[in-house]
Amino acid sequence: MDTPAIGQPRTPYRRRLMGRRLPVLLGAALVLALLGPxxxxxxxxxxxxxxxxxxxxxxxxxxFELLTLAAARRLRDRPEAWRALLAGVTLAVAAPMTLTVALLEKSLRGKDMLHPLGLAELFVYVVLVTLLVSAIPVWLELRDRGLLVAPPSPAPVPSIPAERPEPVFLARLPARLGRDLLALEMEDHYVRAxxxxxSGLILMRLRxxxxxxxGLEGLQVHRSHWVAATAVAGVERKPDGKLVLVLRNGLRVxxxxxxxxxxxxxxxxxxAGP
Incomplete structure (x- = not known):
């Protein structure tokens, strides 16, 4: 099985919800009930x-769950946007919750906060509680999507000249594929490396x-293909004059x-051959 791309969850949704987020939320509610802030x-x-x-x-x-699930459909190929998304969802939840708390306070404790100053004050409290309660679930979600660890870079080598850093994309390749990249091929929302x-699929755009x-020598040779310079073993010419690259593994591009x-x-x- 291919290693999930950065930004895609490693753990099934039901397990993340039932085994991680719900216990955290229930624990937070219990602590708040005991402290009575x-x-x-x-x-x-x-x-x-x-x-x-x-x-x-x-x-x-x-x-929080509904907003996150809705946004996830639009961020399938934009893993870099997940940090901002979860922060935005956290704050977005605070807005309707402020009105909910204001209505609850008026009916339950007789406190009328349904006016601009009262809602503004209440919003600050709601944002504070929301941030405290959602901190662990957000951290768990980012960790599960591989967004808390920067792509590995090679250790510096004390040599002259210094070696070039490994291209970031190579860190996305599953270990079973190695690092000898020959070509990339676009398949719908995926890239086949x-x-x-x-070969294996990685969820991201070709560009x-x-x-x-x-830093890796190569060329985009077609709207759906990129080829590494070291991968080309030969070139064929079609009768219509178009070129076809023959790679070391026999792939024709x-x-x-x-x-x-x-x-x-x-x-x-x-x-090219004769």
């Missing part, structure tokens, strides 16, 4: 505080993958007319 300790019984905080934390947690020992290959000039300038055509 914002005057709830003096005004409410323990049972009332439990109902108060479990209800609010549960409602906020549900809103071809190496000397096999983003090419950008992460800075078409060269589009718009990229043919760059391929010729690279000197690869000199590898």
């Amino acid at each position: 914002f005057g709830t300790f003096a005004d409410l019984t323990l049972v009332q505080r439990l109902a108060y905080w479990v209800g609010l934390i549960g409602l906020g947690g549900l809103a 071809h190496t000397a020992v096999g 983003d993958a090419i950008a992460e290959l800075a 078409p060269v589009s007319r718009s990229h043919a000039a760059a391929v010729r300038e690279s000197g690869w055509v000199e590898k």
Whole structure:
């Protein structure tokens, strides 16, 4: 099985929800019920505080899940946006929860905060509680999606000249594929990486993958293909004049007319057969 791409969860959704986030939310609600912040300790019984905080934390947690699931559909190929997304969702949940708390406070404790100054003050409290309660779930989600660890870079070598850093994209390759990258091929929302020992799919756009290959000599030879310079074993010419690159692993990659000039300038055509 291919290693999940950065930004994609390693753990099934049900396991993340039931085994991680729900216990954290219930634990937070229990702690708040026991401590009774914002005057709830003096005004409410323990049972009332439990109902108060479990209800609010549960409602906020549900809103967090729904917003996150909706946004996830739009970020399948943008893993770099997940940190900002989760921060934005956390703050977005605070807005409707402020109105909910204001209505609850008026009906339960007779406190009228349904005016601009009261809502502004209440919003600060709600944001504070939301950030405290969501800190661990957000951290767990980022960790599960591989967004808390920077891509590994090679250790500095005390030699002259110094070795170039490994391209960032190579860190995305599953270990079973090695690091001898031959070509990239676009498949819908995925990129198929071809190496000397096999191939695998990675969820990202081809242009983003090419950008992460800075420092590795190669060319985009077609709107759907990129080829490493060291991968070219030969070049074939079709009867219509189009070029086809033959790679070391036997893979044949078409060269589009718009990229043919760059391929010729690279000197690869000199590898063409008679």
